[in-house]
Amino acid sequence: MISLGLEGSANKLGIGIIQDSSVLANIRHTYITPPGTGFLPGETARHHREYIIKLIKEALEEARISRPGMAPPLISVAVVARTLSLLWKKPLIPVNHCIGHIEMGRLITNARNPVILYVSGGNTQVIAYSHQRYRIFGETIDIAVGNCLDRFARILNLSNDPSPGYNIEKLAKLGSNYIDLPYTVKGMDVSFSGILSFIEGISTQHTPEDLCYSLQETVFAMLVEITERAMAHVSSTEVLIVGGNVKLQEMMGEMAKQRGATLYATDERFCIDNGIMIAHAGLEQFKSNQEAACHVSKATCSQRYRTDQVAVTWRHD
CATH class of the missing domain: 3.30.420.40 (ATPase, nucleotide binding domain)
Incomplete structure (x- = not known):
């Protein structure tokens, strides 16, 4: 067919x-x-x-x-x-x-039954399968993480080619000084609007490189935390990221390694x-x-x- x-x-x-x-x-x-x-x-x-x-x-x-x-x-x-x-x-x-992203990820990586972190411009969800449904364990309570990064890229007037998130990741690699930002995890849910407002307010006080570095470190740590919590809840040894970037994969991979779990992720052909x-x-x-x-x-x-x-x-x- x-x-x-x-x-x-x-x-x-x-x-x-x-x-x-x-x-x-x-x-x-x-x-x-x-x-x-x-x-x-x-x-x-x-x-x-x-x-x-x-x-x-x-x-x-x-x-x-x-x-x-x-x-x-x-x-x-x-x-x-x-x-x-x-x-x-x-x-x-x-x-x-979202189901399209999940099933493509499972097909390409051969992940059997992973906890799924779904991140995009419009969505942020931690998901696990049970009884013929993909159950949402946690999600953003305001804006998606991708939307947060995109809007901050506009504040810095970064190029949209090939994507705002990609250009934030490039600048973040040049940053070294971590700036304390709000860290908002509420149970299994996350919030990004406060972080965005805060970093916009200090955007002229620090270098773009340090701002991008700090923003990535903060929001991705939040996502890793709630994903690990979901893995512990369902006793999973697999995690699949659909969406995201290389830095998020690196941070999630370190968490998975510490848990004796396996990280699955796809390249840009299938995660975008x-x-x-x-x-x-x-x-x-x-x-x-x-x-x-x-x-x-x-x-x-x-x-x-x-x-x-x-x-x-x-x-x-």
Whole structure:
């Protein structure tokens, strides 16, 4: 079975094609804005409309799959998905964004049943699987860690190419003086808005390098703490990071080593938003439950489709 995945939930437009567990194509185009700015929904949608037909054609060519053409104009990735479903007479499978990240991570790393740290621009969650659900143990109570880093990059007027978080990580490697910042862990939950407000207030008093170094050390330590707590709670010896950067992987790896556990993480092809993760998760859902397909008239997008709302019908462990 072959699955085409379309990802367009933020500034990355991804097209992925997978056949069972073999990746046939995984193409991405990122909307990059000038330094000091973020990406607005309307402008990002225009970017996706401009590039999506081209990327689909490129993905089909790379996968060596031929299909009939389709008529533009198309106003969003969801419209394209509905159009392709009707045009090609193929089932349309709705995929939860986080589930896409998790299942792609499990496929690529061969992690069996890890505690999962899910970090992105819009989400921060610590997750573990139980009884055909991915259960949320802890999460941010305000902004996501990725959003915190992105907004601080704008304060420093850092480039958005290839991403704000990447450029913060580069500067952090040059920092050496740790600046005390608020450390906000509440049980299994974390908070980043206070840290962002505090560091913005002192941003002219220290070097950008030391600020980036201190911010990374602080927020990543918070994430490692709540992840370790979840691992202890479920007696897990595996941890999977979906999203994040190299520094977070290093800190999580040190914690895992001390616990005698194994860290799993993917490279940027699969940890950054991409179409192949949508294709893979959709294929898993469809193979386990063909009723997962929905009619195009009911296909829509929801920002409140939580991780633990998804019935994980393809897992029985």
